[in-house]
Amino acid sequence: MVNKNIQRFSGVLSVVICTVLATGCGQQSRDGYQGYVEGDFVYMSTPYAGKMTNLHVRRGQEVAPHRLLFAIDATDETYAMQHAHAQYESANASLKDLKKGRRPAEINAIRAQLAQAEASAKRSDQQLARDEELFKANIISQAQIEASRAARAADQAKSEEIRSQLDSATQPARQDQIQSQEAQVQGARASYDQSQYRVQQKSVTSSVQATIVDIFYREGEWVQSNVPVIKLLPADNVKIKFFVPENDLQKVHPGQNLRLTCDGCQPGLVAVIDYVSPDSEYTPPMIYSNESRSKLVYLIEARPDKATARALRVGQPVEVLL
Known part of the structure; x- marks a missing residue:
């Protein structure tokens, strides 16, 4: 000063x-x-x-x-600056994570589940088509055709559920969560800037x-x-x-x-x-x-x-x- x-x-x-x-x-x-x-x-x-x-x-x-x-x-001030910098980096990483959605490994696992569910739904469609023909020929009973229709509906519902999970996993967090984390980043950055200023003030230079x-x-x-x-x-x-x-x-x-x-x-x-x-x-x-x-x-x-x-x-x- x-x-x-x-x-x-x-x-x-x-x-x-x-x-x-x-x-x-x-x-x-x-x-x-x-x-x-x-x-x-x-x-x-x-x-x-x-x-x-x-x-x-x-x-x-x-x-x-x-x-x-x-x-x-400026030993104490330097340690405080390093601590503030670590907090800023942590807050910034959390913000980036919220904006990206889930990790790639989690998304791949959901995609595998969706593939299994879609395969099951496809088999259910094929089975129902065969049962419909057999029912028309009076080969199977009403109860059997109803069971086949219920199985297909369940497999389709499961497939839709997992597809929704995948859509959610690939989307960023809710806007209010992102805004809250952005505020955390700004606060951490301000603390880091303040600690940098304190360190700089310990070394005095001539202005003219x-x-x-x-x-x-x-x-x-x-x-x-x-x-x-x-x-x-x-x-x-x-x-x-x-x-x-x-x-x-x-x-x-x-x-x-x-x-x-x-x-x-x-x-x-x-x-x-x-x-x-x-x-x-x-x-x-x-x-x-x-x-x-x-x-x-x-x-x-x-x-x-x-x-x-x-x-x-x-x-x-x-x-x-x-």
Whole structure:
């Protein structure tokens, strides 16, 4: 699970930080404005507690999206997943069996019984035909012809009964039985998917390209659920904060390109303004008055490109050039 705890500075704290910079916050130097680098960190954790079995990264390392960061022991969850998978396979097999009807061996046995019954019915028909001729010739009695007719009727009824059994055996189960078993399959599948999810959550990967800023646990240590384990800083989460005085506010606007310089940095650092604060602040220890309007400053935030973001460090002073 990813817990994104964004590091924020209050307006007063931002002013204090900027004040301690070389030229002071909101004060324009000969070439630009003084600012600093800030980062919105991403904290990686897992929703399930356990012992850390593997740590795959180190501090300062650049990681790509979907890179495995660390793993928590998932022995119990793996056993539960295997059990859920077996239950799902069993429920699915039962559903297929209901849809197919009886087993082939049972159907073959019924077919053999039907063949015997049909053979008996055929003999009964032949016997009745002979007895009918003999009865017409007054060779056999009325009782004998009636017995022959009853035997044929019994054999025909037996044949029809077994034929019905065969039809039933080759048909699937009743629709309500099939629907009930389908519900069982869906429930078993949901349990299996849930168990798979639990196993997957024990192995945490990076969702974006980022730099490993800090690691709070090591292999063999017990990790509580939802507690940050690794601190990341994606390049897209790096931003530049600086302040401009009220009389320079009209010079800046969202989407404006900026140039950055800093001690020991290579040339060509750039950023784009993406936020201009609607609220003004006062550089301490000024008191609100008409005479102190020149001390009004406005917070400006800018996003550097990825190359610039990788060249900067959080908390680093920078000079912003319009």
